[in-house]
Amino acid sequence: MKGLDVLDWVVIAAYFAILLGVAWWVIMQKQKNTEDYFLAGRNIGWFMVGASIFASNIGSEHVVGLAGNxxxxxxxxxxxxxxxxxxxxxxxxxxxxxxRSGVFTMPEFLERRFDSRSRWVLSVVSLIAYILTKVSVTIYAGGVVVSALLGIPFWVGAVATVVLTGIYTVLGGMRAVVYTETIQAVVLVVGAGVLTVMGLDAVGGWSELKTTIGAEYFNMWRPNSDPDYPWLPLFVTSTVVGIWYWCTDQVIVQRVLTAKNIKEGRRGxxxxxxxxxxxIFLFLIPGVVALALKMQGRLDWDSPDQAFPVLMANLLPSGLRGLVAAGLLAALMSSLASVFNSCSTLFTLDVYKKLKPHKPEEELVKTGRIATFFVVGLGLLWIPIITRLSEGLYEYLQNVQAYISPPIAAVFLLGVFYKRINSNGAIATLVGGLIIGFTKLTLEIMKSSFESGSILFNVAHINWLVFGAYFFALCIAICVLVSMCYPAPSAAQLNGLTFGSISSEQKSENKSSYNWVDITTSLLIVAVVLYIMFSFSMLSL
Incomplete structure (x- = not known):
């Protein structure tokens, strides 16, 4: 694999100079209260909100894992x-x-909708989930990418990524994260987009790519009898994970909470x-291109997770290679920075502040900075487990999330759509789901130690997509049945927090926060999603 030359390093150095310059400017601003440090003063516009959402999501699991898929x-x-x-x-x-609830965190919203027990449980589960997924996965991929680019040992690359990102995240807070993520999103899109175009050109175009790989390779829908990816459980479980991640997870929701108002947040x-x-075009297609070039004998890599960095290093010319390398590092750092800040927010506001409610604002900001270091350390310790759960980084991430997300998604969905759900139903679902999910995860980690055919082995061997679908249905049932055994929540408790308790004034306020452009753009996005689903099926291949 080609290494980086002088011009590449100049480009990377220029990128980091701009990035750290912006971060330093933010750090110099006073951030004495929790709203400014954790939510950037709730004063961010739609463009930066959207770019921050994208950059927070597009991290290691996409740069390394999606191309690996x-x-x-x-x-x-x-x-x-x-x-x-x-x-x-x-x-x-x-x-x-x-x-409307004015909350900082998702556990805080559950406390408003239900009670403090739900807040405690979701806080703990979320912190554990970040360590098992976001922190460890991002650090792992950072090590893979940095070691591949620079030719240094994996752990050196992993720790270097953590240190560099941690410095500006800890000092600058949410505002530093949002501003730098906007820059990183632009660099990532440009860099990966160039690689996609040049990769397709190198392989001989789209038709030659399909000929080399085989048209059937692009089919994303497999029969329900497929042992790995049955289509119906795949659709159900991925949707549940999606609702948990995009609509209830602190890392993503925290971005829209930084917006000036509902209108800016929705447009974001x-x-x-x-x-x-x-x-799909920035990371998945380059992975397929890397496979086609390998089949043509023009590229070589040992693991699918190495496909993107190897393709980049061998295909791009000097300078451009540095730009895409900067994009890779940008994705890793933006994802890591988002997790750092959200972990800090959860621990400080949902754990520390609940235990010590009279601590001044400056003390809370200081505590949030310290909490980041502990989360990172635990994430580093979990990395060796990743390779035991799945052969691919991206699949590992979705695997673990299938065990964590169902109870949380069930409680939020029912909590917003069904006003009859009460605090006892919510806590039963969260605690019961936590026990069931982590039991399945533990059994899967220990599967090799069980006797083939035994009960524990069979439970551990259940397909994670099938398990996730049934697990979600069970969580819905628990939440509804337990709630029915206890009195319904009072009207005062529900005020504006469910669809059945919105006042006419609140409805009018919400209606004035969007127009025909927002509706048309949203419908267009849905149409594109349906088109892609059809395009990657046997019906169109």
């Missing part, structure tokens, strides 16, 4: 990149409730949904 015959997982329609749900369905989510359509 394209190179590793895992096309069905493409469905996770067709969640632009769920990003729209964040702006159109959930945001008005979050904004629409812009984020539009950008969400790009990863």
């Amino acid at each position: 394209g190179a590793g015959d895992k096309m069905p997982l493409l469905i996770y990149e067709l969640h632009a329609w769920i990003v729209l749900m964040l702006g159109w369905v959930f945001l008005p409730f979050y904004a 989510s629409i812009f984020g949904a539009l950008l969400k359509l790009m990863p």
Whole structure:
């Protein structure tokens, strides 16, 4: 694999100089209170909100993992990149409730809707989930990319990524994260877009790519009898994970909460949904191109997760290679920075402040900075487990999320759409779901130690997509049945927090926050998603 030359390093250095300059400017601004440090003063416009949503999502699992899917015959997982329609749900369905409640975090919203028990459980589960998925996965991919680009040991690259990102995240807070993510989103789109175009040109065009790989390779819909990716469980589980991630997860929702108002937040989510359509072309297709070039004997890599960095290093000319390398590093850093800030927010406001409610604002900001370091350390310790759960980084991420997301998605969906759900139903679902999900995850990690054919082995062996679909249905049932055994919530508790309790004044306020442009753009995005779903099927191949 070709290494970076002097011109590449000049481009990378220029990128980081701009990035750190912006971060330093933000750090110099006073951030003495929690609203400014954790939510950037709630004063961000729609463009930066959308770019921040995109940059927060497009991290290691996409740069490394999605291209690995394209190179590793895992096309069905493409469905996770067709969640632009769920990003729209964040702006159109959930945001008005979050904004009206005035909350900082998602656990805080559950406390408003239910009680403090739900807030505690979601806070703990979210922090654990970040360590198992976002933090460890991003650090792992950072090590893979940096070591591939610079030719240094994996752990050196992983730790270097953490340190560099942690410095400006800890010091600058949410405002530094949002501003730098906007720059990183632009660099990433330009860099990966150039690689896609040049890759297709190198392989001989789209028709030659399909001829080399085989048209059937692009089919994302497999029969329900498929042992790995049955289409119906894939659709159900991916949708549940999508609702959890895009509509209830702190990392994403925190971006729209930084907006000036509901109108800017909704438009930010629409812009984020539009950008969400790009990863298929920016990362998946380059992975397929890398596979085609390997089949043609023009490229070589050992693991599918290496496809993107190897393609970049060998295909692009000097200077341009540095730009795309900067885009790779940008994606890794933006994703990591988002997680750092959200973990800090959750721990400080939902754990520390609840234990010590009289601490001054400056003390809370300081605590948030310290909390980041502990989360990073735990993420580093979890990295060795990643390779035991799945052969691919992206699949590992979706695998774990299928065990974490169902109870949270069920509680938020029912909490917003069904006013009869009460605090006992919510806590039973969250605690029960936590136990069931982590039991399945533990059994899967230990599967090799069980006797083949035993009960524990069979449970561990259940397809994760099938398990996720049934798990979600069980969570819905628990939430409804337990709620029916206890009194309904009072009207005062529900005020404006569910569809059945919105006042006419609140409805009018929400209606005035959008126009025909917002509606038309949203419908266009949904149409594009449906078109892509059809295009990657046997019906069109």
